[in-house]
Amino acid sequence: xxxxxxxxxxxxxxxxxxxxxxxxxxxxxxxxxxxxxxxxxxxxxxxxxxxxxxxxxxxxxxxxxxxxxxxxxxxxxxxxxxxxxxxxxxxxxxxxxxxxxxxxxxxxxxxxxxxxxxxxxxxxxxxxxxxxxxxxxxxxxxxxxx
Amino acid sequence: xxxxxxxxxxxxxxxxxxxxxxxxxxxxxxxxxxxxxxxxxxxxxxxxxxxxxxxxxxxxxxxxxxxxxxxxxxxxxxxxxxxxxxxxxxxxxxxxxxxxxxxxxxxxxxxxxxxxxxxxxxxxxxxxxxxxxxxxxxxxxxxxxxxxxxxxxxxxxxxxxxxxxxxxxxxxxxxxxxxxxxxxxxxxxxxxxxxxxxxxxxxxxxxxxxxxxxxxxxxxxxxxxxxxxxxxxxxxxxxxxxxxxxxxxxxxxxxxxxxxxxxxxxxxxxxxxxxxxxxxxxxxxxxxxxxxxxxxxxxxxxxxxxxxxxxxxxxxxxxxxxxxxxxxxxxxxxxxxxxxxxxxxxxxxxxxxxxxxxxxxxxxxxxxxxxxxxxxxxxxxxxxxxxxxxxxxxxxxxxxxxxxxxxxxxxxxxxxxxxxxxxxxxxxxxxxxxxxxxxxxxxxxxxxxxxxxxxxxxxxxxxxxxxxxxxxxxxxxxxxxxxxxxxxxxxxxxxxxxxxxxxxxxxxxxxxxxxxxxxxxxxxxxxxxxxxxxxxxxxxxxxxxxxxxxxxxxxxxxxxxxxxxxxxxxxxxxxxxxxxxxxxxxxxxxxxxxxxxxxxxxxxxxxxxxxxxxxxxxxxxxxxxxxxxxxxxxxxxxxxxxxxxxxxxxxxxxxxxxxxxxxxxxxxxx
Numbered sequence: 001x002x003x004x005x006x007x008x009x010x011x012x013x014x015x016x017x018x019x020x021x022x023x024x025x026x027x028x029x030x031x032x033x034x035x036x037x038x039x040x041x042x043x044x045x046x047x048x049x050x051x052x053x054x055x056x057x058x059x060x061x062x063x064x065x066x067x068x069x070x071x072x073x074x075x076x077x078x079x080x081x082x083x084x085x086x087x088x089x090x091x092x093x094x095x096x097x098x099x100x101x102x103x104x105x106x107x108x109x110x111x112x113x114x115x116x117x118x119x120x121x122x123x124x125x126x127x128x129x130x131x132x133x134x135x136x137x138x139x140x141x142x143x144x145x146x
Numbered sequence: 147x148x149x150x151x152x153x154x155x156x157x158x159x160x161x162x163x164x165x166x167x168x169x170x171x172x173x174x175x176x177x178x179x180x181x182x183x184x185x186x187x188x189x190x191x192x193x194x195x196x197x198x199x200x201x202x203x204x205x206x207x208x209x210x211x212x213x214x215x216x217x218x219x220x221x222x223x224x225x226x227x228x229x230x231x232x233x234x235x236x237x238x239x240x241x242x243x244x245x246x247x248x249x250x251x252x253x254x255x256x257x258x259x260x261x262x263x264x265x266x267x268x269x270x271x272x273x274x275x276x277x278x279x280x281x282x283x284x285x286x287x288x289x290x291x292x293x294x295x296x297x298x299x300x301x302x303x304x305x306x307x308x309x310x311x312x313x314x315x316x317x318x319x320x321x322x323x324x325x326x327x328x329x330x331x332x333x334x335x336x337x338x339x340x341x342x343x344x345x346x347x348x349x350x351x352x353x354x355x356x357x358x359x360x361x362x363x364x365x366x367x368x369x370x371x372x373x374x375x376x377x378x379x380x381x382x383x384x385x386x387x388x389x390x391x392x393x394x395x396x397x398x399x400x401x402x403x404x405x406x407x408x409x410x411x412x413x414x415x416x417x418x419x420x421x422x423x424x425x426x427x428x429x430x431x432x433x434x435x436x437x438x439x440x441x442x443x444x445x446x447x448x449x450x451x452x453x454x455x456x457x458x459x460x461x462x463x464x465x466x467x468x469x470x471x472x473x474x475x476x477x478x479x480x481x482x483x484x485x486x487x488x489x490x491x492x493x494x495x496x497x498x499x500x501x502x503x504x505x506x507x508x509x510x511x512x513x514x515x516x517x518x519x520x521x522x523x524x525x526x527x528x529x530x531x532x533x534x535x536x537x538x539x540x541x542x543x544x545x546x547x548x549x550x551x552x553x554x555x556x557x558x559x560x561x562x563x564x565x566x567x568x569x570x571x572x573x574x575x576x577x578x579x580x581x582x583x584x585x586x587x588x589x590x591x592x593x594x595x596x597x598x599x600x601x602x603x604x605x606x607x608x609x610x611x612x613x614x615x616x617x618x619x620x621x622x623x624x625x626x627x628x629x630x631x632x633x634x635x636x637x638x639x640x641x642x643x644x645x646x647x648x649x650x651x652x653x654x655x656x657x658x659x660x661x662x663x664x665x666x667x668x669x670x671x672x673x674x675x676x677x678x679x680x681x682x683x684x685x686x687x688x689x690x691x692x693x694x695x696x697x698x699x700x701x702x703x704x705x706x707x708x709x710x711x712x713x714x715x716x717x718x719x720x721x722x723x724x725x726x727x728x729x730x731x732x733x734x735x736x737x738x739x740x741x742x743x744x745x746x747x748x749x750x751x752x753x754x755x756x757x758x759x760x761x762x763x764x765x766x767x768x769x770x771x772x773x774x775x776x777x778x779x780x781x782x783x784x785x786x787x788x789x790x791x792x793x794x795x796x797x798x799x800x801x802x803x804x805x806x807x808x809x810x811x812x813x814x815x816x
Contacts, residue, residue, distance in 0.1 A: 037805040038698060039784070040743035041792050049784060049797060051805050054456040056782045056797045087787050142787070 008107070012098035012133060013080060016068050020093075021102070021126070021133045028081040028088060030096050033073050047092060052081065059090040065141065066121065084138050091141070102126045102133065156201050157250045158441060163190040164246065165507055167239050171232065172510050178227035181220075188217045194242070203255045206245050212266040212349070213238045218293070219270055234265045236511070267350050292363075296343055300391065303340070303365040310342070310391040311370055313377065316359040321382040324354045330380045331362075338376055339366030358384075363391065444537065447498055454487075454494050455780045459799055461487055466802075495687065499534035502580045502589070505544045506531045509551060509578065516555050523562050523573040524555060530580035535587050539681055542661055543589070546654040550591050550677050551576065553651065558595030558675060568672070570594070587683060592676040598627050598669040610635065625763065627667040627675075631655040659812060662688070662705055688781055690798070690808065691757060692774040695745045699806040701779060701798055702768065706811040708758045710773060715752045727767055729758060736767045737814050742793055761815040768814065781808065 010021035011030070036048040036059055045064040049056050059079060063070050076095035081088060110122045123137040170187045177183065191214045198206035216235065219225035241259050249255035292300065300310050313335075317327055328351045335341055343363045346356045366373060370388035377386040461484060468480040506528050517524040535543070559565075559574035566572055577592040600623065607613045607629045613621070629635060633652040658665050662682045669675035682688070682705060690701035691710070711729070718725050718736065725736045736756065740747045756767040779798035784791065795810035 035804045037797070037807065039788065039791060039794065039807065040745075041794075042788060046788065049788075049805050051459075051799045051803050054452055054459070054799065056784060056799070056805055058785060058787050087785065089787055 006104045007101040008104060010100055010102055010133070010135070011080065011096060012100055013078070013093040013096035015062055015066070015094050016071075019131060019133050020136055021100070022080065022082060022136050022138060024099065026082045026084060026138055028083050031079040031081060031090070033077050033079060033092075050079070050090060052088070052090070055088065057081065057088050057090055059092060060141070061092045062141075063092070082138060082142075084142055087142065089142055100128065100133070102128060107135065152201070153249075154443075155441070156197055157246060160194055160197065160242075160246045163194045164239060164243050166190045167194075167242075168236075168511055169507065171235055171239065172514065174227060175229075175232050175514075181223075184217055184221045188214060188221060191217060198255075203245070203249065205256050205259055206242065208349075209238060209241060209245075209259045209263060209266075212263045212270070212347075213242075215270045215347070216266050225269065231269055234262070234269060236514075238262050238266060263349060264353065264355075267347070267353075267355065271346070271350070271355065292343065296363075299342055300363075300365065308340075308365040308367055309369070310363065310365050311339075311373060311388040312361055312363050312391050313373060313386060313388045314359055314361045315377060315383060316385040318382045318384045319358060321358070324356075325352050327380060327382050328352070328360070331377055331383065334376050334380060335362060335364060335373075338368050338373060339364040447494075451494055451498065454490065455799070457487060458491070458780070459803055462800075462802065495536075496534075498537050499683075500537045500540045501532045501534050502540065502543075502587075503531035505540060505547065506578065506580075508544075509547075512548065513551065513555065513576070516552065520555065521561065522555065522559055524559055525573050525575045526578060527575060528578045533580040533582050533587055535681065536683060539587075539661055539683075542657065543679075543681065546657045546679070547578075547589065547591070549651070549654045550679075551578070554591055554593040554595065554675070554677070558593035558597075560596050587681045589679045589681065590676055591679075592674060594674040597671040597673055597675050598630065598667070599671060600626050603627065603629050606635065607632070623669075624667060627669050630667070631665070662703065687778055688808075690777055690779050692777050692800075692806065693739075693755070693757065693770040693772065694774055695740050695743070695771045696747060698743075698745055699774065699800065699804070700739065700743070700770070701777075701806050701808045702757055702759065702811065703795075703808065704776065706759045706761065708760050708765070711756045711758060711767070713754045713756045713767070713769075715754070718754075727756070729765070729767065732765060734758065734765045734767050736769055738769045739809070740769075740771075742814065759811040759815070761812050764815050766811075766815045768809070768811070779806075779808075 009024040011024055011027050012019055012021050014020075031050075031052070034050050036050050038048040039046065039058075045061055047059040047061045047064075049058050051057075061070065071094065073092075078093055078096040079090040080093055080096055081090050083089075106128060107124050107126045109124050110119065121137055121140045122134055124135045126133045126135060167187050167190050170183050170190070174180065174183045174187065191210050195207050195210035195214060198210065213235065216225065216231070220227060225231070238259075241257060241262050245255045245257050245259075248257070304310060315331055317324060321327055332341065332348075341362055341364055344351065345361045345363075350356060351360060364373070370390065373388050374386045377383060464480050465484060468476045509528070510526055513524055513526045516522075554576050559576070560568070560570075562572040565574065575594050577590070579592075580587060580589045582588075603626055604613075604618060608615065608618070612629060612632045612635060618626075631651040631654065635652070655665055658679055658681070664680045666678045666680075667675060668678070689704040691704055691707055693700050693702060713727055713736075717727055719727065719733075721733070725738075726733050727736060728734075736754075739745070751771075754769045755772055756769055757773075758765055758767050777800075779800070782797050782799065784794070784797055793810050793813040794807050795813075796808045797805050798808055800806050
């Protein structure tokens with residue numbers, strides 16, 4: 001007898017050896033790094049804006065947002081364009097190369113370990129085989145800069 | 147439901163018809179005798195009725211129906227136009243507008259319009275009374291009059307073997323619940339016959355707005371006596387008389403009516419004759435015009451514009467590539483493409499242009515109402531309403547203009563008595579004009595009122611601490627007038643509901659400036675004032691000066707630039723902790739953009755590139771590294787995620803696909 005399990009389809013990306021996941025329905029596209037125009041007077045994690053096919057889109061550096069040391073961009077660096085409540089924002093990540101189905105049963109609430117700023121942005125963790133995926137809480141990540 | 151696809155068309159067309167009603171009603175008020183105007187309104191109302199009934203908006207149809215009845219009365223010269231009547235008509239149109247707005251906003255378009263309907267009905271009833279006084283003979287004949295539709299129905303039913311009767315029902319004098327009895331009569335009638343019309347109308351009957359008897363026109367296969375008997379079964383019905391309807395006599399009757407009117411009122415006769423013809427004549431040219439335009443959803447135009455902007459960016463790249471490759475045929479093709487896309491650009495831009503008429507249209511009604519509220523007599527003259535502006539500007543300009551007009555009526559134009567005492571005509575005039583000049587559109591509001599009192603303005607500004615005595619000495623007249631637009635200023639002695647609501651002209655000024663426009667005031671005491679608003683033709687494409695600071699590009703709108711200059715280090719003076727330069731005899735403060743925008747600058751230079759910008763009368767010099775050149779760019783917002791950023795008004799995409807920020811000069815000049 002099979003039990004109907006609701007799978008969560010996610011995009012997996014890496015950030016300093018850790019794997020994170022965002023729901024696929026929030027992801028608009030994944031872009032290679034392009035020219036980013038700096039915007040003065042905004043918090044440091046807002047890298048600037050890019051021209052995303054004619055739409056000026058703000059870009060957030062997730063490393064800075066999570067308080068991880070900033071790294072330089074290489075050929076794996078990607079910008080994940082996410083949409084939430086009609087807003088389009090790009091997230092800079094080290095690399096993004098996987099789409100996974102996470103069974104609902106394997107999602108656990110985040111462990112009660114306080115340690116990094118990123119704990120505020122996590123909605124849960126999922127263990128799949130030997131991988132540990134951190135599920136991002138996008139509305140917290142995109143919380144207004146002002 | 148299937149209707150959804152028509153809803154948009156319905157709303158658009160209804161708005162057009164209502165606008166037409168509004169304009170024509172105003173015309174009618176000026177020329178109450180002109181039956182052509184009544185016909186025009188009637189046609190609009192009639193179409194509206196038909197459309198709303200089809201779409202299932204009962205209240206809307208009902209109200210238009212009553213409106214139509216009154217208009218019909220005027221058209222047939224049974225009613226004469228009076229101010230009270232106009233008020234009710236305007237109120238009815240207002241109600242209609244409200245309902246349409248509700249439908250457009252996703253509502254059900256329902257509204258309690260009973261009071262308006264009963265007022266309309268009262269006017270319509272007034273018709274019967276006056277008619278009775280004028281000629282009793284006529285009244286008997288035309289007690290129930292039929293419009294064309296009803297006549298057709300009657301004709302067709304006759305052809306199908308039905309009989310048409312006018313059934314007059316009389317209730318007993320002591321009948322208490324007349325409406326209930328009417329209801330019962332109708333119930334009986336509906337079993338044996340089809341009700342075509344009732345007089346008074348069903349609404350009036352329900353409200354017991356009738357004496358003891360009423361007349362119902364029915365078509366039925368039964369004979370007269372059977373119908374009479376069935377109705378008599380309803381208790382408290384005293385009498386029911388069915389009279390066979392002479393349909394063939396309609397035409398003759400109508401003609402007779404005209405003749406009698408002519409005999410009664412010889413002077414009015416000619417007009418009656420005329421009124422019958424324009425209805426036919428005018429309809430023909432209207433149909434011809436209708437096919438020349440189509441309605442396009444504004445969103446689609448925006449999409450088209452966005453796509454085109456992307457094309458422009460790719461065009462830039464293509465031009466660059468062809469230049470590098472230097473291939474003859476490629477160059478030729480790219481050049482051709484550039485030319486064609488240039489033409490395309492101007493067409494798309496003009497497609498987004500809307501005549502200011504769409505904004506001006508609502509003003510006559512507003513002025514009329516305000517003038518009545520304030521007991522002033524005002525004549526609004528509008529010119530240049532076909533001047534075109536980009537729809538982004540049109541969308542924003544309405545409220546500031548309303549404010550300025552209210553201001554002119556409330557503070558500008560004096561009361562009739564005051565005007566008479568000053569030897570002016572009692573009716574004040576407000577001139578609203580729009581015209582095109584260079585890359586700008588000017589909208590001016592001129593009144594022939596009291597003008598602005600310089601002394602009062604200065605007193606107030608001094609007492610509120612907006613200016614100091616010192617500053618006053620050097621101020622020009624127009625600078626003083628412009629004080630009334632400073633925040634925290636309101637000249638009205640008593641705060642009125644019309645324009646003195648605390649949020650004064652400063653809001654107007656801010657809105658206009660945010661649109662990239664300016665506002666100036668001229669005034670002659672005793673003779674009136676002119677408020678002149680200067681607006682850019684379009685907001686979406688602007689001319690900018692592209693500049694560079696280190697490797698970052700910033701665009702400065704050309705509209706605020708006066709000129710550019712090269713300044714040596716030793717020419718920079720220091721005053722009040724501020725670096726200034728002497729520019730053509732004026733002291734101009736310098737703003738180092740690299741400091742404002744936190745650009746890491748490696749080396750200090752001896753020579754600075756300076757752009758002199760202006761905000762009103764104030765100047766400032768923006769210091770950049772180098773000028774790249776002048777360019778037409780498409781204005782884009784930074785989106786709501788970043789919110790308001792100091793001194794940045796937006797962004798644009800350059801030919802190489804990069805984003806450049808647009809500097810908001812107004813924020814940099816204090």
